[in-house]
Structures are given as structure tokens and as C-alpha cells.
Amino acid sequence: MQERSPGYFPHIDGLRAIAVLAVILYHLKASWLPGGFTGVDVFFVISGFVVSASVDRLPAVGGWAGLARFYARRMRRIAPALVVCLLFTAMLSALLIPESWLSETSDKTGRMAFVGLSNWVLASTGNDYFSPRTEFNPYTHTWSLGVEEQFYLLFPLLFLAWAKGPRGRWVSLGLFGVAVAASLGYAVFRARQGGHEIDAFYLTTTRFWQLGAGVLLFQVLSLSGRFTPLTASPRGISWRSPLLLLSVGALGYGLWSARPGHSPWIDGLWPVLGTLGLLGLLQRAPGGWIGRALATTPMVTIGRLSYSLYLWHWPVFVLFRWTVGLEKVATGAAALLCVALLSWLSWRWVEQPLRHGGRWRISNARWVAVGVAVLVLGAGLQTALVKTQQYTSLSVVSRAPLDWYPYAKGLKKEIPDCRVRVSNVPVQGGQARLYERGQCPGRAASTRQLFVAGDSHALAYHEMLQRLAVLDGATIRLYGSGGCALVGLRAWQGPNPACDAYVRNVLEDIQARAQPGDVVLLAGLRLPRLSEQYTVFDIAQVRAEHLSAAADAGRRAEVASWIAQLTPMAGRGVHIVLEAPKPVLPAPPYRCSDVFNRHNPICVNGMTVPRSEIEQLRAPVLAGLQQVADALPGASIWDPMPLLCPGEQCLPTREGKPLFFDGDHLSGYGNRLLLPDFQAQLKRLEATAPAAAP
Numbered sequence: 118m119q120e121r122s123p124g125y126f127p128h129i130d131g132l133r134a135i136a137v138l139a140v141i142l143y144h145l146k147a148s149w150l151p152g153g154f155t156g157v158d159v160f161f162v163i164s165g166f167v168v169s170a171s172v173d174r175l176p177a178v179g180g181w182a183g184l185a186r187f188y189a190r191r192m193r194r195i196a197p198a199l200v201v202c203l204l205f206t207a208m209l210s211a212l213l214i215p216e217s218w219l220s221e222t223s224d225k226t227g228r229m230a231f232v233g234l235s236n237w238v239l240a241s242t243g244n245d246y247f248s249p250r251t252e253f254n255p256y257t258h259t260w261s262l263g264v265e266e267q268f269y270l271l272f273p274l275l276f277l278a279w280a281k282g283p284r285g286r287w288v289s290l291g292l293f294g295v296a297v298a299a300s301l302g303y304a305v306f307r308a309r310q311g312g313h314e315i316d317a318f319y320l321t322t323t324r325f326w327q328l329g330a331g332v333l334l335f336q337v338l339s340l341s342g343r344f345t346p347l348t349a350s351p352r353g354i355s356w357r358s359p360l361l362l363l364s365v366g367a368l369g370y371g372l373w374s375a376r377p378g379h380s381p382w383i384d385g386l387w388p389v390l391g392t393l394g395l396l397g398l399l400q401r402a403p404g405g406w407i408g409r410a411l412a413t414t415p416m417v418t419i420g421r422l423s424y425s426l427y428l429w430h431w432p433v434f435v436l437f438r439w440t441v442g443l444e445k446v447a448t449g450a451a452a453l454l455c456v457a458l459l460s461w462l463s464w465r466w467v468e469q470p471l472r473h474g475g476r477w478r479i480s481n482a483r484w485v486a487v488g489v490a491v492l493v494l495g496a497g498l499q500t501a502l503v504k505t506q507q508y509t510s511l512s513v514v515s516r517a518p519l520d521w522y523p524y525a526k527g528l529k530k531e532i533p534d535c536r537v538r539v540s541n542v543p544v545q546g547g548q549a550r551l552y553e554r555g556q557c558p559g560r561a562a563s564t565r566q567l568f569v570a571g572d573s574h575a576l577a578y579h580e581m582l583q584r585l586a587v588l589d590g591a592t593i594r595l596y597g598s599g600g601c602a603l604v605g606l607r608a609w610q611g612p613n614p615a616c617d618a619y620v621r622n623v624l625e626d627i628q629a630r631a632q633p634g635d636v637v638l639l640a641g642l643r644l645p646r647l648s649e650q651y652t653v654f655d656i657a658q659v660r661a662e663h664l665s666a667a668a669d670a671g672r673r674a675e676v677a678s679w680i681a682q683l684t685p686m687a688g689r690g691v692h693i694v695l696e697a698p699k700p701v702l703p704a705p706p707y708r709c710s711d712v713f714n715r716h717n718p719i720c721v722n723g724m725t726v727p728r729s730e731i732e733q734l735r736a737p738v739l740a741g742l743q744q745v746a747d748a749l750p751g752a753s754i755w756d757p758m759p760l761l762c763p764g765e766q767c768l769p770t771r772e773g774k775p776l777f778f779d780g781d782h783l784s785g786y787g788n789r790l791l792l793p794d795f796q797a798q799l800k801r802l803e804a805t806a807p808a809a810a811p
Contacts, residue, residue, distance in 0.1 A: 128399045129163060130420025131411025132392060136160045137423040139372045141430045141456070145449060152375030154246070155388045157261045158327055159368070160427075162392040164265055165331025168272065173339065177280040182481070184273055189481035191269050192488035197471040198428055198463050199262065200495045203230055206255050206432040207499040211506045213714075214439050215514035215707055216522070217779075219253040219650050224503045230259035231496035233266035240319040247377040249651040253438060258431035260319050267321040268328045271296075276332070290336045293329050300325035304382040314378045323381055327389055334393050338400055357398050361407050364394025425460035425468060433459065439708075442718040514707045520774045520786040521707060523580040528587065534558060535587045544596065545622045550579075552586040552593040562590030565634060565803070568627045570596040570603050571641035573782065574699075578640060580788035581795065589796070594630070596623045602641025604679045604695055606741050609671020624682060633690030636802055638755070640696040643738045644731075647703045648780035653721060656703060663734055672741045680748045687749035692802045695742045697756035698735045700767040702726060705779035710769075724769040728762050751805065755798045757791050 136159035143153025171190070178186055207227055214220050222242045229235045239260050244251045251257045275292045278285035304323040307313045317323045368391025375384035399408050410416070419426070437443045437452045479487070506515050519527045528537070536555035541548045554562060569575050569582060576597035586593050601616035603623070627637060645663045647656050662668065687693050703722035709715050710724075735758070746752040761767070761776055769777055775784040783791070 126400065126403065127412035127417050128403055128408050129167065129396070130423075131413070131416040132159065132163055132395060133420035133423040134411075134416045134418075135368070135372075136163070137426045137430075138419065140427065141453075144431060144434055145443070145453070150372060152372045152384065152388075155371050155375045155380060155385055158371070158381065158385045158388045159392045160261065160423075161264070161324060161327035162331040162334075162389055162396070165268075165328035165333075166335050166396055167331070168269070169276065169332045169335035172276060173279065173335070179277075179280065183277075183280075185481040185485060187273050188269075189484035189488075191266075192484055193472050194424075195262065195266065196488045196492060198425055198468045199259075200231070200491055201463060201467050202428045202432065203227060203256070203259075204495055204498060206436075207502045209432075209436055210255055211502045211509055211515075212511045213436060214255070215510070215512045216506075216518075217650065217707060219250055222250060223254045223256060224499075226254055226259070227256040228496050228499050230256050230263070231492045231499065233263045236260035236263035236267075236319040236321070240316050243315060245315050245377075246318050253435060253651065255432040255435040257435075258427065264319075264321050264324045265328070268325060271325075272332075279336075286336070286340060290333070290340070293332050293336065297326045297329035297333060300329065301382075308379070308382040317382070318380055327381060327385065330389055330393060331396070334397055338397060357402060358405065360394060361398050361405065364391045364398065365407060367391035367394065422460050422464050425463040426456065429459040429463060430456045439717075440713045441716065444718050511713065512711050514710065517774075518785075521778055521784050523577055523778075523783060523785045523788045525580040525583040525785070525788075528580075528583060532587055535560065537583050537586045539583065542594070544626050546618060547598070547622070549626070550595040550597075552582050552595070554586050554590045557587065557590070560588075560590060565589075565591050565636065565799075566631065567591050567593045567799075568596070568631060568635065568637045569593065570623050570627065570637065570639055571696075572602040572605070573597065573599045574602070574642050574696075575638075575640040577778075577782040578788060580785050581792050584789070584792055585796070589799070594627075596626070602643065603639045604643075604675075604683075604742065604745060605641050606643055606672045606675050606738055607645075608675050609668050624686070627691075628686055631686065631689070631691045634692070634803075636692045636694060636799060637686065638694045638696060642701075642781055643698045643742075644701050644734050644781075646781060647701045647726065648705055648719075648722065650705050650708065650779050651719070653719060656722060660730075660734065664737070669737060672737060676741045676744050679745050683745070683749055683752075687752055690751065692805070693746075693749055693752040694798065694802075695746055695752065695754050697742065697754050697758060698731075698738050699757050699781065699783070700726065700728075700731050700762045700777075701734075702767070702769055702777060702780045706769040706775055706784075707778050710775070725766045728765050728767055731758075731762065731767055751802075753798070753802070755795065757794070760790055760794055761787065 136156040139150055139153040139156035139159070141153075142150045143156070147153070168191075172187065175186070177183075210223065210227070214223070222238070222244055225242075226235045226238050229238045235256060236259075239246075239251070239257065244254070244257075246257070246260075275296060276289055278292070279289040281288075300322060304317060304326060307317040307323055367387045371384065371387030371389075371391060375387070379385075395407070395411075399411070402408075403412070433452055433455045434443055437448060441448050443449055443452060502509070507518055510516055514521045518524075525537075535557035538551075538553045538555045540551045540553075542551045543549075554560075567582075567585070569578060575595065578595070582593050582595060585591060598616065598619045601613070601619045603620055631637065645659045647654060647659060683693055702724050703726055704720045704724045706724055708717065709720035714720070739754075742754055746754050769775060771786070771790065774786040776787040776790070778784045
């Protein structure tokens with residue numbers, strides 16, 4: 118498999134092998150190689166070095182012809198395997214991955230990956246490379262391809278003068294030197310500035326220096342006449358041995374010790390320096406044990422497959438993570454086997470034929486045009502797969518979206534003569550969602566206002582509130598911020614200044630708008646979670662913390678605080694309704710309800726929980742809520758528990774339909790199930806005259 122062309126250096130493929138194996142090992146289990154993600158930094162340096170050498174090796178061609186040749190070569194190298202991998206990933210994602218918080222940015226990332234902009238998508242959506250949503254996004258790895266593709270757009274402009282003779286070479290060297298210095302300076306600035314770790318990791322502006330460093334190395338070697346390797350004996354390179362060992366040490370140190378949030382600066386510096394050292398020293402004298410080790414057949418083979426391995430390993434790992442899991446030895450081994458097979462097939466039948474095959478003899482300009490067209494077509498096909506997911510998916514979640522998602526998309530068909538207007542209205546520090554009945558002939562409108570405030574559990578009442586706006590004609594304002602429940606009785610877990618500010622703004626807005634007789638529903642997660650969408654909890658520990666003496670003391674203090682905050686509003690005749698805790702499940706139903714995922718490690722605790730256990734968790738919270746309700750005139754408690762858990766076991770479904778989407782948020786069907794009971798609660802309040810203070 119080892120090529121023998123004059124411009125081929127096997128140790129470069131050996132370095133590629135180290136880079137891709139480091140990345141794969143890190144993604145399989147991060148603790149095995151904590152800094153393995155910096156293998157991408159190694160790739161960047163190699164890419165800058167190799168692309169410079171490949172352009173220099175070709176006969177000089179200027180103007181548009183030179184640009185067309187460069188972009189055609191890059192298109193043949195990158196696009197075919199990328200398009201096949203992205204479409205294959207899109208197809209399997211549509212079949213197996215339902216829409217959720219974990220996957221909400223995946224489709225856009227995949228679509229932009231076709232045009233080399235996925236890194237900007239990830240940066241703009243705030244998806245840290247080490248966050249759960251990134252780990253479950255099958256297109257995350259394309260961020261580095263986006264950086265390279267954007268670099269290749271700039272490369273010819275800075276390298277153009279290189280072919281213009283000695284003077285032009287120094288000009289090109291100077292241009293790259295300035296660009297590298299600017300990029301490195303910007304990376305250092307963002308790192309020291311703080312709060313910009315996500316942007317710094319993904320953006321081309323903070324990564325250019327790594328690719329540019331490879332270009333500068335080639336230019337320096339070429340100008341010094343040291344690019345062409347010599348046939349030196351190991352004795353002839355003895356003076357380089359300490360430098361080679363230092364380079365290996367820097368590379369190994371970076372791959373082992375790099376930390377999340379410190380890349381590309383400063384932890385990305387060590388793999389860059391190590392790679393530069395190895396490339397530079399081995400380029401001059403490839404002998405010695407290090408050069409021979411990098412040039413062994415296994416290393417060269419892996420290096421030549423490195424692009425395909427990098428392309429395929431991440432979507433395979435993510436699809437395993439979504440379905441059968443990746444934690445067990447058997448599933449990890451199966452995933453690696455799939456990666457090896459798909460990578461070889463991609464390299465053999467896609468990458469190599471289109472890169473070197475003689476049957477594709479078309480002009481460079483046409484190669485670029487065809488490549489761009491295929492990329493755009495691929496993005497369109499990916500979009501079509503996403504839009505038709507309801508009809509093609511194997512997941513019960515995607516096939517029954519009206520039952521799983523609380524979006525009320527079936528409301529128009531059920532009540533075709535009525536409309537609900539949903540809009541966002543400003544609130545200090547954020548915004549609220551406003552629900553109003555639109556056109557609806559023959560139905561009386563309520564003059565009552567309903568204010569709903571809380572955390573993501575309040576937002577999960579989206580469908581119930583839309584239906585209520587249509588059926589009752591009430592004007593509804595929904596305030597929601599993740600993790601910020603009002604009267605949550607969980608402040609004992611630690612201070613949260615952002616939530617405190619949110620609560621103040623919400624209460625001020627409601628106080629300014631609410632009139633006597635209006636209703637304020639305070640909804641939220643008041644029990645500890647027994648499961649998360651992406652990790653398994655120690656339920657015994659969670660239960661012990663919730664029922665501890667420290668938690669009881671914290672709840673007592675919080676009860677007094679909330680009574681003081683809500684008394685002015687209740688004293689004006691505003692009805693405050695406190696939502697009693699709903700059941701919490703030990704596993705997320707949307708991840709555990711299909712044949713292909715029900716044995717995932719995330720589902721190990723099952724989706725049912727004894728009602729007695731939930732009542733034990735509810736008892737101290739209900740006692741605190743009752744104290745608040747008793748202290749506020751006109752306040753009451755609304756309890757969804759009897760409808761959501763009527764038997765001895767709290768179940769995830771009722772008559773085959775989901776009550777919950779994940780371990781504690783309501784589904785669309787759960788919203789519809791609770792609506793009549795909440796309407797009855799409102800009618801009971803209507804029968805109570807406003808208790809305005811004298």
C-alpha cells in the first residue's frame with residue numbers, strides 16, 4: 118500500500134496515524150487519552166505542510182487556471198467521501214434519532230457541513246465541544262473539515278507569489294508569517310479574555326495559525342534547501358536525536374494532558390510544536406528508529422486511511438451512543454469494527470477512484486463546478502430526509518410527533534375554525550410568550566388573564582396553554598427559563614444569581630400586569646431528577662440528598678422567602694396556583710421506547726417507579742407548598758399526580774401513548790390529558806370572588 122512517488126514521505130502518513138488514532142481513542146473513552154482531541158491540531162499542521170508541498174511540486178500555473186487546478190484537487194480530495202458519509206449519516210439519523218434537546222442542532226450542523234460551515238454553526242449555537250449535545254451530534258467532527266476548507270479558500274491568495282521566483286517566495290513567506298502571527302495573537306487574546314472558549318475552539322480565525330505553521334515549515338525548509346530528504350544513515354543524524362525526542366515528548370505531552378477549554382491555546386501549542394519538530398527533522402533525515410517506526414506498514418496503512426477513519430468514526434460512535442450504547446466492551450468493539458469496514462470501503466470505492474481514477478478526465482473548472490453542485494445537492498437531500506422523518510423513521514417518537522412533542526401541531530385539524538396567536542413579548546432581561554385567541558366565531562372570550570411562570574417544566578405546558586387559549590379565550594403569558602422554578606424549594610442545592618434576576622423580573626412584570634381575579638400558575642421541577650437524557654443517576658444517592666436534614670432546612674428557609682415575595686400579589690386578589698410535583702422517571706422514555714434502544718445503558722433503571730417512592734419524595738415538597746398556599750389569600754395547589762400516576766406504579770405511558778417525553782417533562786399527550794383537570798381548577802377559582810385587600 119505504500120506509494121513510491123518522489124513527493125511521498127511515509128513518516129507523514131505515520132504522523133497522520135498517530136493523529137487519527139488519538140482522536141478515535143479519545144472519542145471512544147476520553148479517560149484513555151485525555152488530550153486525544155488535539156490530534157486534530159496535528160492534522161492541521163500536516164495539512165498546511167502537505168498542501169504547500171503538493172502545490173510546489175506541480176508545474177507553475179498562474180491566474181484562474183492555477184486557482185481552478187488547486188480547488189479541483191481539493192474538491193477531489195475532500196468532497197466525494199464527505200458527501201457519501203454525510204448522506205449516509207443523515208439517512209441513519211432520520212431512521213434512528215428523534216428530535217430532542219440533545220439533537221436540536223444536529224440537522225443544521227449536518228446541512229452546513231456540506232458547504233464547510235459547520236464549525237460556525239457549532240460556535241453560534243453555543244455547543245461546547247465537550248458538552249452532551251455535541252457528543253450526541255453525528256456531525257460535530259465536521260467542524261475541523263470546515264476550518265480546513267475555509268483555510269483552503271485563503272491559501273492560494275497567500276501562496277500565489279511563491280511561484281514568482283525567489284522574491285515572490287519571500288513575499289509569500291512574509292504574508293503567511295503575518296497571518297499566522299495575527300491568528301496566534303487572536304487565539305491568545307480570546308483565551309485570556311475568558312468566556313470565549315467555544316468560539317476559540319471552533320473558529321478558523323483562532324485555528325489558522327496551526328495550518329499556517331505547517332505552511333511556514335515547508336517554506337523555510339524549501340528556502341534553505343532542506344525539503345528533499347537525504348539518504349543519511351542513523352549515525353549521520355545523531356545530533357538530531359535529542360531534538361527528535363523533544364518533539365516526540367511535546368507531541369505525547371499534548372495528546373495526554375490537553376484540557377477542555379484550553380484549546381487551541383495554550384494546550385494546542387504542544388502537539389503543534391511536536392508535529393513541526395518531527396516533520397522538519399525527519400524531512401531532512403528520515404532514518405533512525407523514530408522515522409522507521411512511523412514508516413512501518415501498519416502506521417502507513419492507517420495514515421493513508423486517516424481521512425476516511427476520521428470521517429466515519431464519529432457518526433458511527435454517535436449512532437451507537439443513541440441506540441445500543443457505547444459503554445460496554447462488546448458494543449465498543451462492534452463500533453470499531455464498523456468504523457474499520459466503512460472507512461476501508463469509503464477509501465477503496467469513493468476516495469481513491471475519484472482522486473486518482475483515469476475515467477474522470479474533465480477540466481479543473483468543471484471539477485469545481487460539479488463538486489459545488491454535488492455539495493449543494495447533498496445539502497438539499499439531507500434537508501429532505503429531515504423533513505420526511507415522520508414517515509421514514511423507525512422510532513416511535515418520530516412516527517407519532519403529536520403524542521410525543523407538546524407543540525399542539527394537531528390543533529388546527531381538531532378545531533379548524535379557531536386560531537391561536539403565539540408571539541414573543543419583551544420582559545426585562547428576556548422575553549415571554551403570549552398566547553391569544555385569534556379568529557374563532559361563535560366562542561365567548563374570557564376576560565381573565567393567566568400567567569404561567571417557571572423553568573423548562575412551565576415551558577413544557579406549551580400545548581395545554583395553546584389549547585386553553587383557543588377553548589377559553591383567555592390571554593396567557595408564559596415565562597420560562599431552564600432550571601429556574603418559582604417556589605422550586607431546591608435553592609438549598611446552591612445559589613444561582615442568574616435565576617434570582619430572572620425571578621425578580623418575572624414577578625415585577627406579573628405584578629404590573631395582573632388584575633384581581635387573574636391567575637398565576639407557578640410550575641416547575643420540584644423533585645430531584647432520577648434520570649437525564651444523556652447520563653444515568655445514582656438514584657439512592659439522589660433520594661438521600663433530597664430527604665436530608667440540610668435539604669429540609671433549606672426548604673423551610675425558602676418557604677418563608679416565597680411567602681414574603683408573593684404576599685403583595687396575592688393581597689391584590691390575584692389567584693396563585695402552585696403546581697404539585699409530578700412523577701419523575703428513572704429513564705427517559707424517548708430514548709428507551711424503541712426495540713433498537715431499550716437496552717441502552719441509559720435505560721438500565723427502567724422507565725417505571727413505584728408510586729410510594731414518588732410520594733416519599735413529594736412529601737416534604739408538598740408540605741412546603743401547602744405552607745405557602747395557606748399563607749397567601751386565594752392561593753391553591755393543583756396536583757397532576759392522580760392523572761399521571763393513578764396506580765401503584767408510575768408508568769411512562771397511558772393506553773400506549775406517552776405521558777412524558779424524557780424523565781420528567783410532559784409529552785403532547787400528557788398535556789392533553791391534564792387540560793380538562795386544569796380547566797376545572799380555573800373554574801373553581803372563578804367561583805371564588807377576588808379577595809382584594811382593603
